Amino acid sequence: MLNIFQRKSETENKNVETKNPSPSSDNESVETLSLENESLSLDNESFISFKTKTNSTVDLSIKSITESFFNFSITIKKKKEQLVKSVKDKLKEISSSKFKNDFENFIDKEKNKKLEDKFLGYYECIIPDNPELSIPKIYLSTARIDLHEEKSENSEKAKRLVLTKIKESPVFNPFNNNIITLFIITGKHQQNSDGTGWTGIKYNKLPKWMVDDSIKDLVNCTPVKGLGTYNVFVDKIGDTDAKLFKDIKLKKLEENAKNEKDFTYKMILAGYYMIGVKEKYSNSTKLIPEAEEWYKEAVELCKKAAKLGSIEAKLCLGYMSSIGFSIEHYDPEKAKKWFKEVIEAFEITENKEVTKEDVITEKKATEETNTIKEITIKESITNKSTSDKTSVNREATEEATGNKEEINASKELARVAMRNMAIIYHNSYVIKPFEWKNFVKITKLNDLTFKKLTRQKLEIAMRWYEKSCELGDSQSAYYLGLLYESDHEIKNEDETVKWFKMAVKLDKNHLYAKAKLGRILINKDNVSEDEKKEGIEMLKYAAENGLVMGQTFLGDAYERGQIGKEINTKEAIKFYFKAAEQNSGYYSHVAQFRLRNFRASEIIPAGEKIENVLKLYVEELKYYYDNDEKMLKNIH
Known part of the structure; x- marks a missing residue:
């Protein structure tokens, strides 16, 4: 292991030379506009001076303090004016x-x-396990979708966005107990005159969107409703409901969480409140705004757990501030503070x-x-001392473990x-x-x-x-690969390959990274035959494990003759159908477009299977691409 003190020294020397602050600062690697000698100093010494000075050197008179604050405010005002x-x-x-x-x-x-x-990142937190109550560790990954960003009055566009994001949400290994949710901010507008509900169109329509034929099998249970928000649980594995809501001893958990000295139960209870178990436990199908109160309870539980030393609690507090379970709780700056801790x-x-x-x-x-x-x-060790030594070694091993x-x-x-x-x-x-x-x-x-x-x-x-x-962290490597692949400001194929390879190295089951890397390798110039074969195997692995992106990429590879010695239309159509029938976003739409072309040229004969795909394609083309096929002609 690299000596931490050596590493710290090297970092300090580097910072002296380059003057780049660490990433824990919001101003990392960028300096503020220089106002030369008139810049305002707010260094650490300014704040600890009262601790270090003796009483004889500190004037604590009301007049002095008042004048100091007045002069300070005037100074700040001048600096702001100068800066502008x-x-x-x-x-x-x-x-x-x-x-x-x-x-x-x-x-x-x-x-x-x-x-x-726009980028849709999944914020994550970890809810600890509890063997006594047979509660496993849970990884909660949530994307925040603010429908206020969709300015159109046409709620159909907002609906299509939500349905697409549900279909495109990631598939995680079920053995890792990953729970995927979409936290959707619809807005509630205002109460009806009779006080029976809210007038927000998107707010009132979202429950009906969740029974749409294209996603109804992907949504787990009734969305948890807050004031102007919904938390939608996505279930692509098929056993999330059993994992989450079966045999939950919620009342016992609530009782144990009252223990002031134990943070484990508080954290688990907070986690279950965050995922709406309080409603699920009561077997209620009615959507109620009380969920917002559960989030507040979860925040308070996490704060208490954090004071007792729970690092998971701090992670969850940052997570909740990142998502913003209400306007009151959405605070990215506070989230950064918790993550830094x-x-x-x-x-x-x-x-x-x-x-x-x-x-x-x-x-x-x-x-x-x-x-x-x-x-x-x-030479003088006895049998007894040998036994004692074995015991000591065992204790040392346990401590090291x-x-x-x-x-x-x-x-x-x-x-x-x-x-x-x-x-x-x-x-x-x-x-x-x-x-x-x-x-x-x-x-x-x-x-x-x-x-x-x-x-x-x-x-x-x-x-x-x-x-x-x-x-x-393989997911961070994957995000970096995506940035270097598609962001026009920093696009770089070598960096793209580097980070996708890193993602696969850190997680050999990362389907998305394998699909992306596999496609790059089979299309890249100056790549060895072994690397091309590796790329093909990656594509096959992703496709055969149900990833739509992998299925479309593999179909394209067969269609272009990149696998084997010649074009294999039969295999191409096979994998295009797999992707098209899932109807889950852009790569499904590309597959539908390819199948439409095969049908138009009569390579695919008429039949119920292709007709169903073409019906899906007409709908998707209308809603997502304004009947313009340009984006579907070349896979990105």
Whole structure:
């Protein structure tokens, strides 16, 4: 293991040379506009001065304090005015035509950007297990969909977005107890005049959307309803209901959670409140706004558990602030604070382990200098002492195992927290790329461009993904691969391959990474035959395990003759049908488009199977692509 102190020293030296802050800072790798000697200093010493000064040197008179605060507020106001003036002056110096062109290009991209194309990250938290109550560890992954971003009054567009995201939601290994949910912010508008309900169209219609034929088998139980929100549980495995709601001893859990000194029960109860078990337990099918109160109870339980030392509680608090189970609870800044505390806890644990290793190394060195004494002692060992020594060794082994488990658990929480942190910045980059506060991070006039302004959050997100990868997170590696594959600002095929390979290395069952990497390898120039064969095997693995993307990619490979010595239309049609019939988003639509072409050229004869696919295709083309097939002609 790399010496943590050596690593810290190297990092400090590097920071001195490059002046790049760590990713724990929102201003990472970017400096604020320099106001030279007039910049306001708020360093640590300013805040601890009252602790270090003696009473004789501190004037605590009311008049002094009042004057200090008055002068302080005046100073801040002046600095703000100077900052705004400085930015405006810089803007005036820019070529008006260039800035205008950049602005027009930006607006065009924003207009063409569909809500469903925006990044949809799944925030994650971990609910601990409890063997006594037969409760397994649960990984809760939730994407936040705000339908307010869909400005259209046509609720059908919002419906199609929700249905698509349900169908495109990831499939996880059921043995990992992953629960996938979509937290959908519909808005409730206002109460009816008779007080019986709310007038929000999307809010009232969403329950009916959930029985749509295309997704009704994917939605697990009735969505949990809050005030202006729904939490929809996606079940692509088929046994989520059994895992979650069978034999739950909720009343016993609630009783045990009252123990002020134990945080485990509090955390598990909070987790079940978060996934709506309180409603499920009562076998109620009525949607009620009381769910919002359960979220508040979950927050309070997690806060109590955090005070008792639960790192999982801090992760869950960050998760809930990222999702925002209500407008009141949506607070990305607070989420980042909780995630940072999780990361810091891991660093402390790792630091302790390194220190322990140093102690062990020093002890071994001391023992080697006393070899002669040890030989003398060994010669006099009795059977009893041998037994005692065995017992000591066993205890030492158990202690080492316990420490290793503690570090692994802490590492898992940290890498999830890092990924969550990256997703916050990633979503902010996509949804709100052009923000005023990005101006103040520009240091040079040449950097004051739309490209630079929209890259601030992305650069921070990428660094957090990379840090998560260093702790073994395959999903972060996959997200990095997607960025380098499709983001026009940083597109780079070599980096794309690098990160998809990393995702597969960290998780050999990562279907999405295998499908993406497999397709790249079979299409890439200057790739060995062994690598092409590896790519084909990856595509087959993803396709045969039900991944729509993998099925469409594999069908395309057969259609183009990339597998075997010639084009294999029969196999291509076989895998296109598998993808098309799932009707789950873009890659299903591409497969439907290909099958339509095969039917038009009479390669596929008439029949019920192809007719059903073509009906789906007509619907999907109308709702998602405005009857324009351009996006479906070339697979992306």
